[in-house]
Amino acid sequence: MSDEHLKFVTAIEEFDIRSIMERYGEDVWNYAFFLTRRRDWADDISQDVFVKAYRGIDSFRGQSSLKTWLLRITRNTAFSYRKLAFFRRTVGLEFGRSKDARPSAENEYIAKSYADDIWSCVMRLPDKYRETLVLSAHYGMQAEEIARHLGVAIGTVKSRLHRARARLADMMGRKSQDDDE
Incomplete structure (x- = not known):
């Protein structure tokens, strides 16, 4: 799927949003994590980003890549989370190691x-x-x-x-x- 055709799209079909999520989901989540330093918030922000992309595809003008547009939405969404009162009461970094990561050598x-x-x-x-x-x-x-x-x-x-x-x-x-x- 080419990002170019999205310039002319006013709605994303179910297939398109799924492929967009598969293609850019990890980048969106990682960026959300770097901005918030919280895994749980990165999960929530990632979901919000794709909902916003789904609802706001008509605002995608193709002046940047789809990835850049999604990262912009991620940044704005993360900043919104940071403004919420519960963000100010954060306990600190939850920068733990993956449970599946077991070095073999x-x-x-x-x-x-x-x-x-x-x-x-x-x-x-x-x-x-x-x-x-x-x-x-x-x-x-x-x-x-x-x-x-x-x-x-x-x-x-x-x-x-x-x-x-x-x-x-x-x-x-x-x-x-x-x-x-």
């Missing part, structure tokens, strides 16, 4: 441990840096697309990326020094 364990360390550092970055870095590194968005997505100047995106990478490198450097002692 030492190399897998080391690689997973290193990846966990990186993501732990990424999650400690300020929101504006973390979001920009994740959109670039994880979702492969270009600076221009990130700027449109976030509603900021391209120079701001480049600055945030530079600062996010510098802070991440600093955190990882300090972590490895701590491990050496």
Whole structure:
């Protein structure tokens, strides 16, 4: 299924929404998780995103990719969740490990441990840096697309990326020094 035909669609058929969810569901959920740091909220936000996409397909003008449009809906929905009173009473990060993940070899364990360390550092970055870095590194968005997505100047995106990478490198450097002692 091509995203191009959606420019001219005023309603999504059941088949189309299912294929859209299969194609972009993981990206939407991951982005929602990065924005909220809560697995349960990421589940709820993901469902809301696809309901909103289903109901609002007529607002998709094709000026961006379908994925970018869905990520924009995800961002707006996540920010709405953050404004709710119960969000302010959050207990903290629920950044647990997957119950199914059982390393079968030492190399897998080391690689997973290193990846966990990186993501732990990424999650400690300020929101504006973390979001920009994740959109670039994880979702492969270009600076221009990130700027449109976030509603900021391209120079701001480049600055945030530079600062996010510098802070991440600093955190990882300090972590490895701590491990050496």
